[in-house]
Amino acid sequence: MTHMTDQEFNxxxxxxxxxxxxxxxxxxxxxxDLHRQLDADLAAADKAMDDFATELEKxxxxxxxxx
Amino acid sequence: xxxxxxxxxxxxxVNVPSGEPRTSDNIDRPTxxxxxxxxxxxxxxxxxxxxxxxxxxxxxxGDQVMLWATTTGDRMNASAEAVRxxxxxxxxxxxxxxANEFSRREAVHxxxxxxxxxxxxxxxxxxxRSITSAQIAYHAWRxxxxxxxxxxxxQRAERAGKRAETAxxxxxxxxxxxSNKVDRVRGRWQEKLDAVRKPRESIxxxxxxxxxxxxxxxxLLVKIRERVSVLENTTGGDRAKRRDSLRNLYxxxxxxxxxxxxxxxxxxxKQKHRIRLAAAEDTAEEALREFDTRYRDHRxxxxxxxxxxxxSSATSPDASKNEMSWSLRELAESKGNVTNxxxxxxxxxLFPNAELDGSYKTLTTLLQLEYPNKNISDAPxxxxxxxxxxxxxxxxxxxxxxxQNIVEAATRKRGKDALQNLIGRMETHIAFADSTDNV
Numbered sequence: 206m207t208h209m210t211d212q213e214f215n216x217x218x219x220x221x222x223x224x225x226x227x228x229x230x231x232x233x234x235x236x237x238d239l240h241r242q243l244d245a246d247l248a249a250a251d252k253a254m255d256d257f258a259t260e261l262e263k264x265x266x267x268x269x270x271x272x
Numbered sequence: 273x274x275x276x277x278x279x280x281x282x283x284x285x286v287n288v289p290s291g292e293p294r295t296s297d298n299i300d301r302p303t304x305x306x307x308x309x310x311x312x313x314x315x316x317x318x319x320x321x322x323x324x325x326x327x328x329x330x331x332x333x334g335d336q337v338m339l340w341a342t343t344t345g346d347r348m349n350a351s352a353e354a355v356r357x358x359x360x361x362x363x364x365x366x367x368x369x370x371a372n373e374f375s376r377r378e379a380v381h382x383x384x385x386x387x388x389x390x391x392x393x394x395x396x397x398x399x400x401r402s403i404t405s406a407q408i409a410y411h412a413w414r415x416x417x418x419x420x421x422x423x424x425x426x427q428r429a430e431r432a433g434k435r436a437e438t439a440x441x442x443x444x445x446x447x448x449x450x451s452n453k454v455d456r457v458r459g460r461w462q463e464k465l466d467a468v469r470k471p472r473e474s475i476x477x478x479x480x481x482x483x484x485x486x487x488x489x490x491x492l493l494v495k496i497r498e499r500v501s502v503l504e505n506t507t508g509g510d511r512a513k514r515r516d517s518l519r520n521l522y523x524x525x526x527x528x529x530x531x532x533x534x535x536x537x538x539x540x541x542k543q544k545h546r547i548r549l550a551a552a553e554d555t556a557e558e559a560l561r562e563f564d565t566r567y568r569d570h571r572x573x574x575x576x577x578x579x580x581x582x583x584s585s586a587t588s589p590d591a592s593k594n595e596m597s598w599s600l601r602e603l604a605e606s607k608g609n610v611t612n613x614x615x616x617x618x619x620x621x622l623f624p625n626a627e628l629d630g631s632y633k634t635l636t637t638l639l640q641l642e643y644p645n646k647n648i649s650d651a652p653x654x655x656x657x658x659x660x661x662x663x664x665x666x667x668x669x670x671x672x673x674x675x676q677n678i679v680e681a682a683t684r685k686r687g688k689d690a691l692q693n694l695i696g697r698m699e700t701h702i703a704f705a706d707s708t709d710n711v
Contacts, residue, residue, distance in 0.1 A: 206505055206506065206507045207502070207505065207506045207507070208506065208507050208508045209503075209506040209507070209508055209509065210508060210509055211508075211509035211510055211513070211514070214503065214506060214508075214509055214514055214517070215517065217499075217503055218503065218517045218518070218521055221496055221499055221500060221503075221521060222520075222521060222524060224492075224496060225492070225493075225496050225521075225524055225525065225528060226524070228489075228492040229489060229492065229528050229531070232485050232486075232488055232489040232492070233531075235481075235485050236482055236485050236486070236489075236535060239478050239481050239482045239485065240478075240482065240538070240542075242474070242478050243475060243478035243479060243482065243542055244542075246471040246474045246475040246478060247471070247475060247542065247545050247546070247549070249467075249470070249471040250468055250471045250472060250475060250549045251549070252467075253464060253467035253468040253470070253471070254468050254549060254552050254553070254556075256464050256467060257461065257464035257465055257467070257468060257556060260460050260461060260464050261461070
């Protein structure tokens, strides 16, 4: 058991709260940027795949109406 | 020369007195059995020398000479007459034979002349009156015929050469069109696939960074929780206040831990998204690889940079090509309309693996869809000329919509299956170009 005065205790708690808040905030900020980038990339990939499928679809047959 | 046998009898008449009949009793044969060259016999009757003497004496005795001469002359005349008669008979026989032979030859020549005249078409020509002139004319005619034959052979060879050139042109045309089309389609697919690939690395990098940040976040929470545990075990001071402080800290920790879980869930969701994209991309890449393999195997030979491999098609490609070559050759050589059978063979060799029934009706139906203004299906029996057919076939390969119709009518599927069928149809198009090699 470690003996600690109230002041020391309060300082340590405040320190932990700051570290938690600042650390998480920094990580969140980075994650926010990364997710935005990831979302944009996924959207681009989705669109490219859609385009590929559309191209394929177009080549295979525009529709059934003429068949 | 007088025959001694005749002369031998002359003295018999000479020795008989004039007016007296000859008998065997008064016949004198003094030279019989004797040597006539003997001088003793020279003067005897029956000898040549005696004959001359007798003739000389008889010349002096006119009546005897006349008698001898008359007798001999009668004999000679009789003989000559017999000879003349025999000769005349022989001559008559020979002449008859010759006449018959002449008639026969004349008939033969007449027939030959008639044949030559008829063959050369020279009836009523004033110069053709004999076999010789007819033969001369015949040989001239034969030479002209031979020249015309040679000329026609040259013309046929020239036409065959032109047909071969035309077939080669068609082949090059189809090769180019098909090659361009395949390249175009393949290029578009590759372009789209590259567009899918492009954000993939960025996505992977983003996910890796997010994973690192989340791990960092988790480590931070673990570290803070451990330090909170240490504070919880401290002694001294106001314990109630300390519990309140720690409770708030735990709340913050719990809040961040919940937020962390959300972050992990979000990341997992996006990772799943990435996996789906990767699967789709793999499928597309696999299909394109398969397409490339088949496309390379069936590449038309005119593209020198690519090698053609033997196909392992279910149907015999050689038989199909031969059939196709036959059909094309027959069509190319036919001047008039195309028969139902010809179109059927062409169609079945064009699409040997097609699910369609390969009939003329199917082909004309497809063509009719594309050319509604043309009266194709209403008159399926040999109403389409070769040129029209080739024009239609050319447009068939050029026109994407018809191609789609064929594919769609044959499959009615989407996605990868459709891609496989599309590849199959591409193969038939390319095989068509290949099949013109032998035309």
